[in-house]
Amino acid sequence: MTTRTTKAGRTLTDAxxxxxxxxxxxxxxxxxxxxxxxxxxPAMGSGPADVVPVRIDPELKAAIEDRAEADHTTTSEIIRAALREFLDVA
Structure with a gap:
């Protein structure tokens, strides 16, 4: 008789x-x-996205977090939107 165990710990028998x-x-x-x-x-653009570490001062971080909370979105999306606008990239 073969028995297998699921990730949850349940034992499965042959039956x-x-x-x-x-x-x-x-x-x-x-x-x-x-x-x-x-x-x-989900894909964000034409290919896999890269993570780009950036240092920002506490005041800028607080402003990003406040805007993200007000817009009901993430800090990452606020930063991406700001970069797109600044660089005039769709």
Missing amino acids: DLDAIADEVESTEYDVEALKTRRRGR
């Missing part, structure tokens, strides 16, 4: 595995949709 296999075999999956499904964060 459990057979039931799962039967369910998978009886369900029609859109294989192409499953292949194209991406994991992780």
Whole structure:
């Protein structure tokens, strides 16, 4: 008898595995949709994004955080928007 344990700690017996296999075999999956499904964060531009560490003074950081809170967004999005506007990049 084969037993497997899930990440949650549940032990699956042969009967459990057979039931799962039967369910998978009886369900029609859109294989192409499953292949194209991406994991992780959505792409932000034409390619993978880079992390760019930047030092900022406490007053500027506080202003960014205040604006992010007021706009109900993240500090990263505020910084990206400011850079796009400053550099005139879409």
